[in-house]
Amino acid sequence: VFLFAPLLYVAAMLLYMGSLPLDVVPRIITRSAPGSVYRSPQLYARLRPDMDADNSTDALATVWRQTYKGGVWRPCIHNLTNSLPESNGYIYVEANGGLNQQRTSICNAVAIAGFLNATLIIPNFHFHSIWKDPSKFRDIYDEEHFVKRLQNDVRVVNKAPDFIMERFGHNLSNVFNFKIKAWSSSTYYKDVVLPKLVEERFIRISPFANRLSFDAPPVVQRLRCLVNFEALKFSNPIATLSETLISRMRERSAESNGKYIAVHLRFEEDMVAFSCCVYDGGDEEKKEMDVAREIGWRGKFTRRGKVIRPGIIRMNGKCPLTPLEVCLHLI
Numbered sequence: 001v002f003l004f005a006p007l008l009y010v011a012a013m014l015l016y017m018g019s020l021p022l023d024v025v026p027r028i029i030t031r032s033a034p035g036s037v038y039r040s041p042q043l044y045a046r047l048r049p050d051m052d053a054d055n056s057t058d059a060l061a062t063v064w065r066q067t068y069k070g071g072v073w074r075p076c077i078h079n080l081t082n083s084l085p086e087s088n089g090y091i092y093v094e095a096n097g098g099l100n101q102q103r104t105s106i107c108n109a110v111a112i113a114g115f116l117n118a119t120l121i122i123p124n125f126h127f128h129s130i131w132k133d134p135s136k137f138r139d140i141y142d143e144e145h146f147v148k149r150l151q152n153d154v155r156v157v158n159k160a161p162d163f164i165m166e167r168f169g170h171n172l173s174n175v176f177n178f179k180i181k182a183w184s185s186s187t188y189y190k191d192v193v194l195p196k197l198v199e200e201r202f203i204r205i206s207p208f209a210n211r212l213s214f215d216a217p218p219v220v221q222r223l224r225c226l227v228n229f230e231a232l233k234f235s236n237p238i239a240t241l242s243e244t245l246i247s248r249m250r251e252r253s254a255e256s257n258g259k260y261i262a263v264h265l266r267f268e269e270d271m272v273a274f275s276c277c278v279y280d281g282g283d284e285e286k287k288e289m290d291v292a293r294e295i296g297w298r299g300k301f302t303r304r305g306k307v308i309r310p311g312i313i314r315m316n317g318k319c320p321l322t323p324l325e326v327c328l329h330l331i
């Protein structure tokens with residue numbers, strides 16, 4: 001009977017339309033599915049009076065009352081003292097992507113190098129065509145501290161020694177480059193990458209963003225943790241600037257005893273364009289986003305057969321939050 005339901009519906013519609021006087025054009029009201037359209041500004045306008053009236057909770061105070069399980073932060077690292085095993089060779093990675101992906105890549109590179117008893121060459125940052133940042137490792141991070149903090153765990157050097165480079169005509173392009181699937185397991189590195197490393201003494205892995213799975217044995221996780229929380233310190237110019245910003249934020253949040261929340265919204269053109277979500281900017285927004293998609297991902301979104309359904313993307317919760325939405329969540 002369900003198969004016939006649409007037929008019945010169409011038949012009924014035809015009958016109904018047939019019975020309408022011909023000079024009246026029926027207005028068709030299309031209703032979009034709940035959650036498929038960006039309506040946060042309207043929602044906010046409706047909530048605002050209630051928010052103003054509600055002075056019963058001090059949200060900020062509640063946020064700061066939460067402490068980590070048991071109330072203490074514990075370091076996840078124990079220090080090693082035994083000497084390092086002999087090196088199986090040199091690993092060179094290219095960390096592509098933005099600052100976050102680069103940082104994760106560095107953690108993964110150290111973890112892999114340690115796991116394979118290899119020597120890591122200071123990771124190279126891929127020059128990105130969008131934000132055109134030529135920074136090298138030492139422009140962003142304190143390289144001396146990095147090498148020193150890892151000295152009991154993983155050998156890290158600035159470049160491969162001459163006697164190795166000689167074998168490759170002093171040209172990195174001649175070094176065997178591994179193309180590794182995203183989120184590969186540590187077992188894959190041991191079974192597939194290690195034999196090649198031992199054979200070649202020097203390998204390259206590029207690109208290297210997201211090339212190691214999240215779950216890994218404790219020895220690998222420990223190294224990731226060591227890098228992220230202890231070995232990676234920002235370089236002096238960055239650290240100095242952030243100290244300035246932090247002290248300003250403390251000063252200016254005097255009302256909450258110097259406690260503040262810093263949020264990286266990442267509501268930026270490329271991110272919004274990539275998401276294919278539609279906001280409330282109308283035609284102008286559509287034009288700008290189409291252009292941004294073409295610049296960033298030439299042809300990827302306009303391929304034949306590619307269907308983009310912004311409403312479905314939004315209903316699946318995959319749209320970047322606008323500043324307004326983030327604030328609504330925080331309060």
Ligand SMILES: *[C@@H]1O[C@H](CO)[C@@H](O)[C@H](O)[C@H]1NC(C)=O
Nearest residue numbers: 051052053054055056057058
């Ligand atoms: C909340 O606001 C109401 C009305 O403005 C006022 O009577 C009340 O004292 C306020 N409560 C607090 C805790 O400030």
Ligand SMILES: *[C@@H]1O[C@H](CO)[C@@H](O)[C@H](O)[C@H]1NC(C)=O
Nearest residue numbers: 075077078079080148149230
């Ligand atoms: C491990 O060593 C570092 C210096 O290399 C030191 O700062 C840190 O406190 C040590 N951690 C522990 C848990 O002993």
Ligand SMILES: *[C@@H]1O[C@H](CO)[C@@H](O)[C@H](O)[C@H]1NC(C)=O
Nearest residue numbers: 085086088115116117190194
């Ligand atoms: C790395 O060295 C340790 C300590 O000598 C050893 O137990 C481990 O099997 C080595 N792993 C590899 C992949 O060579």
Ligand SMILES: *[C@@H]1O[C@H](CO)[C@@H](O)[C@H](O)[C@H]1NC(C)=O
Nearest residue numbers: 168169170171172173174175
């Ligand atoms: C390095 O090798 C690549 C390919 O093998 C070659 O195209 C390039 O010109 C070489 N670079 C130098 C500086 O010799």
